Amino acid sequence: MRFGARLVLAVITLAATATACGTPQDSGPRSHTTADCAPYADYGKHPGSVVTVYALNRDREADLFEETWADFADCTGIDVQYEGDGEFExxxxxxxxxxxxxxxxxxxxxxxxxxxxxxxxxxxxxxGVAARAKEGWSADWNGYATVDGTLYGTPLVANVKSFVWYSPTFFRDKGLSVPRTWTELMAVTEKIAASGVKPWCAGIESAEATGWPVTDWIEDVLLRQQGTDVYDQWVAHEIPFDDPRVLQAMDTVGSLLKNDRYANGGFGPARSMASVSFQEAGAPVLSGDCAMHRQASFYADLWPKGTEIGPDKDVYAFLLPGADASSRPVLGGGVFTAAFADRPEVRAFREYLASADFANARMGKGPFVSAHKGVDPANAATPVDRLSIQLLQDPGTQFRFDGSDLMPASVGAGTFWKGAVDWIGGASSLQVADSIERSWPRK
Structure with missing residues (x-):
């Protein structure tokens, strides 16, 4: 689902109101840039204009966005005023x-x-935005931002959700190999548990979005057990939410996450994950209190400062395995840029965000993944980012977008998230799935 979240709320209400009334106010004198403005010539000059941006991302992640578009803003004269809110949805x-x-x-x-x-x-x-979208992304990615044949958004960020983070040192000391199949994953899980360490750690608290890490787990397992066709039918509600195949996936996840012998390493009993924030949930991997943490590629930016990522470093990640070693089912997600205004400076800013130049520049600032065709994996900030981009660009990857993000918002970001919390708390798979099915909007 989401990307982690980070920037103290910017005070932009006055500027946003003025912009809405057609009288944008500059926040103050701009510093004169020393940047080479040639790359931004196509976006025109918009001196004194303001573009307000509202997003989930705060703190460090937001700072990296602002650093990336700083030269664009100075060269075009657009004052990009950013506000991050952890309760965006x-x-x-x-x-x-x-x-x-x-x-x-x-x-x-x-x-x-x-x-x-x-x-x-x-x-x-x-x-102009549509042309950049067609040039930069596959039809599938552009389709996620298309409604009734009209393109409204462009992909901004991508992530691969099907990763299991682990400590290479822990695995080596325990004599463990990275599993290549689901059967091998279960064998590794049992071997770790037998050693006295809980193999899995998780946290699902995320303010208004609490529960989404569990929905990711269920989607990932359904994709592996049933394949892309059944997954697509479920997301589109062509089969009911409480279909037996969905219940099977939930029960499989439950055998790990609702099992006190397997979870929640470093925090307490399995149910403790309901009160553990998703940002903190992987920390016990570093201390050796748990062995594995299933979380997206963006988690590379949530490890404590100084944590090194790589096959022989502090932490690394492997792809959550499928039924056999040759299959590469990948669950992913993304953030999309859309606009409530259509002024020249807004169009210019959106065109820049849709460019390969922006994606590559942002990747140079720190952990970041994009599905843009113009992104070079060699420039990725971490080995996991590099692997993510390679998977997204590989035509052999069986990629599917996060199901809860594609479902009607009242379900995907509503009853499914809430139901996931109830399920971790002890409700049965059938109870939760049936409740979500009854909540689905009727046409």
């Missing part, structure tokens, strides 16, 4: 309904973005 609707919509929003779920598009609140992508 809950607050964006209130912002829009209250007449305080941002110019640009970074949507972590296509389903949520679709809701605003269908309500007529989003602006269709301009010709």
């Amino acid at each position: 809950a607050q964006i609707q209130l912002r829009v309904d209250g007449g305080n919509a941002p110019d640009v929003a970074f949507f972590p779920q296509p389903g949520l973005m679709e809701r605003f598009a269908r309500a007529g609140r989003l602006k269709p992508a301009s010709a």
Whole structure:
């Protein structure tokens, strides 16, 4: 689902209101850039203009975004005012309904973005933005941001969710090999448990989005057990949420995450994961209190400062295995840029964000993954980022987008997330799946 989240709230209400009224206010004198402005010539000059951005990302991740577009902003004259909010999913609707919509929003779920598009609140992508989207991404990726044949958004960030983070030193000391099949993964899990260490650690607390790490687990296992066709049918509600094949996937995940013998290493009993933040959940891997943490590629940026990533470093990751060693099912997610305004400076900013130049520049600032065709994996900040980009660019990868992000927002970011918390708390797979099925919007 999501990307981690980081920037103290910027004070932009006055500027956002002024922009909405057509009288953007500059936040103050700009420093004169020493950057080479030639790469930004195609975006034009927009002196004194303001573009407001609202997103989930805060703190360090937000700082890296702002550093990346700093030269673009100085060279074009656009004052990009960024606000990060850890409760983006809950607050964006209130912002829009209250007449305080941002110019640009970074949507972590296509389903949520679709809701605003269908309500007529989003602006269709301009010709320039659409051209960059077609050039940069596959039809599948652009399809996630298309509603009834109209492109509204462009991919900003991608991530591979099907990773298991582990300590190479721990595995070596225990005589363990990286598993290549699900059967081997279960054998490794049991061997670790027999040694007295809980093999899995997890945390599902995420403010208004609490529960999403569990939904990722269920989606990942369903994709491995049933393949892409059944997965697609489930996401599109062509089969019910409580289909026996979905229940099988839930029970498989439950055999790990709801099992006190296997979880929650470093924190307590399995149920403790409901109160552990997803940002902190992998820490016991470093201390040796747990052996494995299933989490997305973006977790590379959440390890404590100084943690080294690599096959012979502090932590590394392997692809959650499928039924056999040759299959490469990959669950992924992404953030999409969409706009509530359609002014020249907004179009210019969106075009820049849709470019390979932006993706490569952001990758040079720190951990970052993009599905843009123009991204060079060799420039990735970490080995896991490099592996992620290679998987996304490999035509043999069986890639599927995060199901909860594609489902109607009331389900994917609503009853599914909530149901996941109830399930960890002791509710049965059938109880939770049946409740989610009954919540699905009826046409």
